Amino acid sequence: MHKKFDSEAIEKRWQTKWQTDGLYAVGQRNKSKEKEYVLVEWPYPSGNLHIGHWYAFAVPDIYVRFKRMLGKQVLYPMGFDAFGLPAENAAIKRNLNPKDWTNDNISYMKNQLASMGNSFSWDKTTNSTDPEYYKWTQSMFTKFFDNDIAYRGKGIVNWCPGCNTVIANEQVLADGTCERSGDVIEKKEMPQWMLRITKYADRLIDDLETVNWPEHIKEAQRQWIGRSKGAKINFKLSTGEEVTVFTTRPDTLFGATYLVLAPEHPLVAQNKDQIGNYSEVSTHVSLSRAKDEQDRLDATKEKTGVKLEGITATNPASGEEIPVYIADYVLAGYGTGAIMAVPAHDERDYEFAKKFGIEVKQVIASTVELPFSEIGKLINSGEFNNLDSEEAKEKIVEKVGGKMTSTYRLRDWSIGRQRYWGVPIPIVYDPDGKAHVVPKEHLPWTLPEDVDFKPTGEAPLAKSEALRQRTEEIFGKGWTPEVETMDTFVDSSWYFLRYLDNENGSELASKARQQDWMPIDIYFGGAEHTTMHLLYSRFWQKALLDLDLVTENEPYRRRINRGLILGPDGNKMSKSKGNVIDPDEQVKLVGADTVKMYLAFMGPYEGANYPFDLGGIAGVRRFLERVNGLAEHIIEDESPEMLGQLHKTIDKVRSDIEAFKFNTAISAMMIFVNAAEKSGLSSDSYHTFLKLLAPFAPYLTEEIWSTLQTDTSIHLASYPEAKAELLIDDMVTLGVQVNGKLRGSITVSPEAEESEVLAAALVEESVTRYATKENVTKVIYVKGRILNLIVQS
C-alpha cells in the first residue's frame, strides 16, 4: 500500500536530532571495535552543491552506514580544499577578500551537506585555508627543502604575454592561444619550486603491487610514470666529444647506422664551426623550436631532419663510422635527448633512413622482412652472434662501457604558483639571494592581506608591504620573502592525515592517531584524479615516511573510481546545454532519501556514466512510499517462503554492498517488498527489513523506527544477518532442454536424483513433443541448474 510521507518535515526533525545527539561523531578510537576509514575526495567550496557531489558523498554513505551497523567504528570525514583560483577570480570580480568568499561558501555548503543526511564525522573536519592546517603544509615543505626533496629548479611554463602571467595547460586552447586574452602562448623557461617525485618513480610503480586497486587504475599510473628500462651508451664524435644516447635495445647496437640528436641538443650549437652546413642546421633548429608541441609530436607527419655535415660518430660496437643528424622526432626532454638509430628494427628510424638513404643493417634473425621491435637471436653482431636479445643486452653494454639504467616519462612536480590564494612558500632570501626556510617558530607563515591580487605579471605577494616588513623584522635588513604560493595539489596530498588529529598543535598528526586509523580502507573518488592527485599524494606519503613522520608506506588500501552523472539528455551537465539537474530542487520534490537511493540505483557505482532520468527517480519514491505503508501488511502467521525470501534478500544486500553494486541491492529489496505486499509478513520480518534498508534511506527508516516503541536510533542497531539454513530452497525450477534448446521447465527438489528429474520431465507435454523415454540417448543433469536431453534426430 502506498503511503505518502512528508520528507521535508522528517528530514528536518532527524537532522536536528542526529546533530544534537552527536550520533555520527567519532571521538576517540574505540579499540573494542574494528576500524574502518572511508575517505571521499574533499570538495572545493564553490558555494553550490551539484548532483555530482551527491553522487560522490551520499552513495558512499550507504557503505559507511552499513559498516557502522556491522559493528565497526567508522571514520567518514569531510573537509574543504579551499585554496585555488575560483576564489581569487570571484574576489577580483566582486572586489572582496577571497577569505571571506571562501568562508561564506564553506558555511553555506555545510548546511547543504547536512541536508543529504550523510553520517559524516564532523568532529574530524579540516580546511586547507585554515592557518592551523597550512602551518603543517609549510612545515612539511621546510623538511622537504632540508632533505633535498624540494628544490629550486627550472621548468617550462606557458606564458601569456597578454595576461602577463603563467597560465595552466587547461587554459591553453588547441590552437595554442590563451583562452582569456587570445594571445599566442609562449613556452618560457623559468625558475620554479620543484618536488623530486622522480626520485620515487620506482617505488611508486613497484609498491602498486601492495595495494588492492582495480588493475586499470594501477596501469594508468604505470603508464603515466612511464618507466623504460634500457642503457646509456656513449658514442665518440669526430670532434672528440662524446654523445650519450639512451636505448631500450642495446642488443641491436651493431645495427645502429646513424645517430640523431634533438635539435635543442647542446652539442649542436657548441659545434657550430665544425658543422659544414650550419646555416641549414640552424634553420631547422629554429623551425623545430617554433613548432608548437602538438604539431611537432604529430606522428602522422613526415619526418624531417638535417645531416650534420662534417661530423661523424663511431659505433662503439662495430667501430664503423656513422653519420649524425638532427631531427625533431627526438625530444630534448626525454631520455638523453639523443638516440642511436637502428632502422632495421625500429619503424621510425626505418622511415627516416629510407628518406635519407641511410644503410639498414639487420642484426636480429627473423623470418619477416621488416622485423620491427622483434627479439630473437643476434646476427651480424660479431662475437655476440647467436645470443638471445635479452642475454646480449647486458653483455654488449658491458663491452662498450655503457650503463644499464631506466628513464621515466614522469617529471618533477612544479609546485610554485604566481597566485595570491594559496599557501605561501615558507622561504626567505638573504641579501645574497640565498634561500632559507622560515623556521618552525614562525609558522604558520601567514598569507598577508594587504594585497592587490589583480594579475599583472608579478606574483601578488610581491606587492605586500606587510610581508616585506615581516621578513625584515624577523630576519634582518635586506632579507626578502618568497612571493609564490603552492599548487593546491599540495594541500590535498596529506589532508587524510590531518583528519585523524585535526586539533593537534604540535604535530601534523601523531603517530598514535595514525596507528589508530591508517591506512585508508577505501578511497572513493573521480577518475580524473587517477594520475595526478593519487600519484602526488602517494609520493607525499612516501616522502613523509622517509622523514619518519608517518606510519604507512601506502595511504590507500582500496580505491574505487566512480562514474559521472550526465544530464537527462545523456550529455555532460552544463549551463550552456541547459541540462543541469539541481539537487536542491529534487530534494524538495521527492526527498533526500529518494535522491540518494535513485543515484545508487542507476547502475554499479564503479565506472560507467549515467544519465539522470527524471522519470526513474519517481520509481524510487514510489518504492519508499510502499515501504512506508508496509506495516499494513503485517500478519500473524507468515509463510515460510516469506521468511526464506527475507533471508535471501539479506544475503544479497550484504554481498552487493561489499561489491559496490548498490543497484542490485536495491532491486532485491524492491522484490522483497513486492512479495511482502502480496503475501504479508511478520512484524519481526518487518523490523529486520527496516534495518536492512536503513543505510539506503536513513531518514524514512529512522522515522518509522521511532514509531515502534524504540528509543534508540535505527542507525545504532546491528545489521541483519542471514541464517544459512533459510537460504536453501525446498524446490527449484529447472529448465529442461532438448538438444540444447529450451523446451520446458519442471519444479523439483534441488537434491533430486537424475532418474527422478528425468521422470518429471518426460511427462511434460512441451518436452515429450521432442523427447521420449525411447529416443533419449544421453542425459546431462546439473543439480539445481539444468536438464539437457540429447535425442537422435
Next chain:
RNA sequence: GCGUGGGUGGCGAAAUUGGUAGACGCGUUAGUCUUAGGAACUAAUAGGGUAACCUGUGGAGGUUCAAGUCCUCUCCCACGCACCA
C-alpha cells in the same frame, strides 16, 4: 598508433561467473477506481508469427551437451597517453 574500459529491449540496467537472456526500475498499451493526481490497482510489454514455433546479447568464425559469458579474427564507442628511443 599504444593502453584501459565497454557494446544486451524504446531507456537505466540484470544474469548464480559456462546452465531457463532481459531480474528490478522507467516508459508504453489496455482495463478498474475517483479526493482528476507528478495518483493508485490489475494485466501485458525483446522482435516476428493466429498458433505450433522461429529469430535474438555490435559482426564473422570456433570450442562445448550447453556461450552474453571461453578462444580467433573484425567493426564501433568512451576515457587516458601519444614520434618515449
